[in-house]
Amino acid sequence: MFKYKFDSSSKKFPCPSCGKKRFVRYVDADKNFLDDQYGKCDREINCGYILRPEGEVEAKLKPIKRIPKEFKPSFIEDGIVQQSLTSYNRNLFYQYLTTNFDENLVRATFKKYRVGTSKHWGGSPVFWQTDLTGRVRTGKIVKYVNGDRVTKPFNHVTWAHKRLHLNDYVLRQVMFGSHLLKFYAGDIVCIVESEKTALVMDMYCPGLLWLSIGSLTMLSFERLKFLKGNNIILYPDTDGDDKWKAKAEIISKKMGQRIYVSELVKNQTILFDQKDGFDLADIVLGKVRLKAQPEKMDIHKAIQKLIVKNKVVASLIETFDLDINQATLTDFKL
DSSP states (O other), X not given: OBSXXXXXXXXXXXXXXTOOEEEEEEEOTTOOBOOTTSEEESOTTTTOOEEOOTXXXXXXXXXXXXXXXXXXXXXXXXHHHHHHSOOGGGOHHHHHHTTTSOHHHHHHHHHHHTEEEOSTTTTOEEEEEEOTTSOEEEEEEEOEETTEEOOSSSOOEXXXXXHTXXXXXXXXXXOBTGGGGGGOOSSEEEEESSHHHHHHHHHHSTXXXXXXXXXXXXXXXXHHGGGTTSEEEEOOOGGGHHHHHHHHHHHHHHHTSOOEEOOHHHHHTTTSOGGGOOXXXXXXXXXXXXXXXXXXXXXXXXXXXXXHHOTHHHHHHHHTTOOXXXXXXXXXOO
C-alpha cells in the first residue's frame, strides 16, 4: 500500500516548472494534498517535472501527521551565469530595447538584473532567477522578435537547467530580481508578470523595485512571503486583473498585511480589447494602438465606460452639446 499517491480526480494545478495547469499533486491517505511542489507535470515531453515525497512507500496506509521534508533547491554555477552576461550584440531582445532607451542604461539594467545571452534560438535572453543569497535557481530562456515573445507555432520558452542537461535538478523558483531586495533602500515593491516588463519599468521608473513573478498563475504566498513588511503593489496585465485581485486577498490574510492591486493598466486600456493582455511595458513602449475604423457601437460603449469611470465626461457632453455620433475613439483618449 502507498502512504502517498497521485490525486485521482481530474483537478490540475500550475506546474512549478513550466507554469502550465497540467500538474497532478500527491495526496495522503485522507486525500489531503501535500505541499504544492510534490507531484508530476503530465507534459512529459515539453516539461517532465516530477518530485516525489520522502517515504512514498509504506506497508500500512495511514494519515500523515508530519510535514514532508523540505527539499533543498539546486543551483547553477556562477561561472556559467557570468559567462552568459556578454554577447549583447547578438541578443535581439537587448538590441530592441536600445531602440527605446540609451544603450548604457540597457546594459546597466541587464547587468543589475542578471540577464544573459543564450546560444539557443539565435541569441535569446536568459532571465536568471537569483535568490536573496545571490545563488541562481535557474534561468528562463525566451525568444523575442521586435520586442514581442514568439508564441507560434509554439511558445518559445525553455529553462537553462534543462539546456545544461543537469540531472536530478530540484527546481524551486524565485521571482526575477529577488536578489535586488537587499540593495534596495525603499519599502515599495512593484510586482509585474513578465521579466520584460520589470526591466522596462526599472529603466522608465527608477527608484522603485520592480520584480517579475514570471506568469499569471505563479502569484502565491510562497513567492511573496520574503517581502513581508514592504508595501507590495501588484500590476496585473489586463487579462489577469480579476485573478490577481482574488489571489491578493488570500495572500494578504496569510501575510497579515494588505497587498495592493493597481488598476493603472486596466484603466489605461479601457478602450481596448482587454483579452489581449496589455501590460505596463506595452504602454511605456507605445505598443497599445487604437483599433482601426471602429464601429459606432464601439464608440458608444467606449464613452459609456468612460462615464462610469469619470462622471465629468457626461457633464462635458451635456455642457458642450457634443454629438457623440460624430465622435471617434481618438477624441476620448484616457
